[in-house]
Amino acid sequence: MNFKEYSLEKRRLLLELKNILPLESLKRSLKDSHSRRRPRPCGMTVHTAIGCVFDCIYCYIGDMGFPTDRVQPYALTSLELVYALVNNRYFVPSLYGTYVAIGSVTEPLATPSVRERTFEYMSSILKYLKNPVQISTKQYISEEIADRFKALSRRGPISILITIVTLDHYRRLEPKAPSPTLRLESIKNLCKKGLKPTLFLRPIIPGINENEATDIMLEAKRAGVASVVIGGLRVTRTILRKLETLRFDTREIKKRLKGKRLLGNRQVSVPYSDIKRELVEIARNIGIVPLPSACCANTYNIFLTSGIRIPCYGLCYTNMCLNCPVNCIEVLPSIDEEDIRYAIARIVSSKIDIHCNKGLLMIITRSKRDRNRILSKDHLLSVLQTIYRRRIVVRAE
Template structure:
């Protein structure tokens, strides 16, 4: 595989110029001032918001605390405005080799309030960008909606169906579609030729975990090919709400914690990985890995995971076999990436199989480290800074 920053950057500039000439002054202003034009990608990719907020009132969800509301409103950008916003983001790059995109982080993308905007955004992402796209959903999709996915020619879709409980779904997710409808969605997606995953997140220890094997078996029977085993971030409100319905998890939580706290769940995750393999599901510890596998299934391309999970403790040795993919990188591309993204001229560059050693004079701040992570995703190699 050849990883070229200059090719991605040139494609980005051409597309950006085209849309700037196409859109009105007001549309350009909205796009360039929007958060999609400014945010850093998360490990799963750059999150795409087709709506803000959620009214499903899932007991374990932190979204109401982010926005201070339990209702939904469609996102304000048009499809082409969203594309211009992304192309205006210095940390975003187009094409299948570029930035992963993720729907479903702060809303339910296929809720009736959000679905039209979601499909509009998907259409224009496919038309202009062609990036890998994942979506996570609890909502059932009709046949005509699934058929819209078949029209996309450039993007690679990674469908994640959120399902953590059958027995307790009615009290954990009171307004969400029933688990049976989500299993039906998995069957419908497989029938239409797609390769869906079960998104087992959050992983709630004790009561919910006790039925995990049954949930995974039902998903496998429905046609899921793999499972993303997520973590669980709690807040004081979430802990209290779970306690009210009989789910006590304080043993995992330090006293007087502030904000959000990620539970330590390694033994539970390891157990689910083992069970998944026995059942015949391919396990993943992160959604970006499932997205990477989807690229192989959908496009026949073996591209290493964008988040470099194969160099961390997140790799589960899926069929992509990222660690054994040779990635060719040119020195001029590395120089250009540091100049365009960080405004830094490296003193020396040493490109090795899995690492790029960079010598710079400046001490790099926290934000600069995050920018290095963007460059790592382009070249699929760890960057080691030497001073």
């Protein structure tokens, strides 16, 4: 897909949905934050519910203002959600477009009503937009629910991340979530149906759970996973306080923060690259494919389930690649200079030069004013980055 085809496809989808949805729904969609929010590196986050009651000690949704004492399905219908996404200026529909990430600030399978909403959203996204979908969960997935995932996966790729970060401390760290044993059972049930779930080993909490990582990977491998995403902890003042109240030893976290102050609700990443390096090696020895990020898990799942190699949406191949079998760098889309000029001509009319190497697309303008005008349209640059799967740099000559 190039930029012209993307523009046409968006117009077609808008017309199609306008013909289906009543005026009230169209208005509701446009007011919703899904029609405006910027994608994250893992893709466009889609909220299928608001809140979560699993009460994980390392969770930051309370700090973000989401409820932690209740969970309810998101208010939009699935078609309203799809319409909101199509109106989002950062969102590129299609299998080769923006990844969709479900479950970042809630548990998307928390209750039967939330689960229904999640399945409705996934189903409509795959039907109308065709974008790769990813869901992360701690909920127990029975054989019956695994069957529903399987049925849905016939419409398009669904990457399923099963979070397990502890086998020993789950009662203290994740007091109201299903036990790791049940989550291992979820993996087995999904694998039985021919799906390819990924172990989501996140967050690694230095000094608290990294010693368990090997056992978790071994158990997950026995249950059937072929890949693992290893991720770090983002800590806030409240999270640190909760860990200490529960008598966890937080000295290692503090040591790694090197005196960085935790202010207000600010999330601070705890450095852990040394631990990650070690765990990546262990995963390889165990025979699981280590992946650097959730979007790589999405990319790898597309490859495993359909044989299609799509370069990772988050451009992880440029800075954190772990050389999984997708080999993103070898399948980058070719550059259509005329198409890029066509896109940029919407912002500035003067000539531009285009240079491209493997991971970089450089746009060179004739003046600083033109450069600044292009940089001010970050949604358009984001769309080009998604289409051409390269970091975009804009410079004045």
